[in-house]
Amino acid sequence: MKTAIKKFSIVKLGVVFAMLLLTSLSVNAQQSKPIKSGYAPVKGAKIYYEVYGKGRPLVLIHGAFYTIKMNWVELIPELSKTHKVIALEMQSHGHSPYSDRKLDINTLATDVTDVMDYLKIDSADVAGYSMGGSIAYQVAVNSPKRVRKLVIISSTYKTAGWLDVVNGAFKDFKPEFFDNTPLHTGYNAAAPDKTKWRKFLEQMMVFAEEPFDVGDDNIAKMKMPVLLISGDNDGLDKVELMKTYKLLGGGIAADMAPMPKSRLAIVPGQTHVGLMMQTKTILGYLNGFLK
Numbered sequence: 370m371k372t373a374i375k376k377f378s379i380v381k382l383g384v385v386f387a388m389l390l391l392t393s394l395s396v397n398a399q400q401s402k403p404i405k406s407g408y409a410p411v412k413g414a415k416i417y418y419e420v421y422g423k424g425r426p427l428v429l430i431h432g433a434f435y436t437i438k439m440n441w442v443e444l445i446p447e448l449s450k451t452h453k454v455i456a457l458e459m460q461s462h463g464h465s466p467y468s469d470r471k472l473d474i475n476t477l478a479t480d481v482t483d484v485m486d487y488l489k490i491d492s493a494d495v496a497g498y499s500m501g502g503s504i505a506y507q508v509a510v511n512s513p514k515r516v517r518k519l520v521i522i523s524s525t526y527k528t529a530g531w532l533d534v535v536n537g538a539f540k541d542f543k544p545e546f547f548d549n550t551p552l553h554t555g556y557n558a559a560a561p562d563k564t565k566w567r568k569f570l571e572q573m574m575v576f577a578e579e580p581f582d583v584g585d586d587n588i589a590k591m592k593m594p595v596l597l598i599s600g601d602n603d604g605l606d607k608v609e610l611m612k613t614y615k616l617l618g619g620g621i622a623a624d625m626a627p628m629p630k631s632r633l634a635i636v637p638g639q640t641h642v643g644l645m646m647q648t649k650t651i652l653g654y655l656n657g658f659l660k
Contacts, residue, residue, distance in 0.1 A: 400438065401446045403456075408465075409487035411480045417464035418484055419456045422449025425517075426490045427659070429456040430481065432499030433573060434552050436463035436559050440498055443648040448655065455493070457484060458559070459504070461572060467565035472576040474583070478507035482515055494659050496520035498645060503581065509595075510587040518659060519595045522651070523603045523644050526583035526613070535604040539577045544570035589616040594630040596658040598651060600639030607635075632658060 403419035419437055427448060431440035437456040448454050459477055461467045470476070481504060485493065495516050497505030502524020509516045528536060544567050547553055557563050595617050599605050610633075614620050617631040634654050636644060645651070 400442050401449060409484040411483040413470040414460045414468040414480070415466055416460065416480050416484050417458040418488070421445055421454040421456070422452055424452045426493035427452040427454050428481065428485065428493045428495045429454060430495070430497035430501030430504050431458065431462065432501055433577065434462070436555055439555055440645065444652060447652050451656070452494070452659070455488065455490070457481065461565070461569045463559040464561065466561050467569055472572060473579070474503055474507050474581045475511070477504045478511055481508050482512050485515060491515070492517050494518045494520070496522065496655070497524060498522040499524050499641065506583045506588070509591055509593060510583055513592060516593050519593055520598070520655060520658065521595065522598045523600060523605065523641050525605060525609065526588055528580040528582065530606055530609045530613070532604055532606050539574055542574060544574070585616060588613065591617065594658070596631065596654060597633045598644070598654055599635050600641060600644035601635050601637050603639060603641040603644055
């Protein structure tokens with residue numbers, strides 16, 4: 370029993386540390402102002418979006434519990450110099466109103482293309498972090514002609530792509546654990562109805578516990594170039610990550626064959642949250658891949 374409590378405490382400490390790091394990143398960064406923002410109607414919910422810059426469209430999909438500011442505040446000013454950046458806040462996150470609609474990867478992916486329809490964007494580069502990466506995979510599978518290039522940051526297309534310790538991290542969590550944390554502060558700063566905080570957490574915990582799998586065959590059939598970015602200790606199973614890269618045509622001896630169109634970048638000394646703080650590194654990969 371003591372061992373179980375100790376392990377649970379370590380997990381809680383890790384989550385608190387991650388939230389503090391994320392809050393520090395958001396506070397210290399210089400935030401750009403969107404040229405346009407609003408709500409797009411989707412099936413059963415409304416999705417908040419912000420638009421920055423001009424150029425080829427780039428859709429950004431945040432991680433679980435995050436907002437646009439929390440996830441992308443340091444990258445948007447740079448990315449919007451060369452792209453029309455469309456940043457979303459998924460169902461019940463940030464400025465998007467809470468909805469009782471059941472969350473699943475496929476529904477959230479459909480929300481992304483519905484927002485693209487609303488903004489009259491036929492196709493775009495799509496980048497997603499963590500939960501957003503899983504959604505981005507599903508968007509590319511469901512609507513391949515809508516995705517020009519795909520960027521997946523510290524994410525996977527199936528539950529088995531995470532280490533077991535990650536998949537079990539929220540098993541014993543209680544919604545009240547997140548009260549009065551930086552995530553709670555971020556939620557209150559954006560949410561149109563702050564009283565939905567607990568309902569939002571309960572909804573997300575159910576979502577986190579449900580296994581998902583976009584499908585190996587579907588990944589192998591994707592034609593668009595894909596950039597995979599991972600921290601070396603970010604919670605992803607690196608054996609599964611390499612399998613993913615091989616499904617995308619990578620993992621070959623490129624001195625004796627054409628270089629694959631997809632790319633894999635593993636950033637040393639980085640955790641799941643820490644990876645998103647490496648702005649210059651990620652921006653370098655993105656600019657080289659998307660240009």
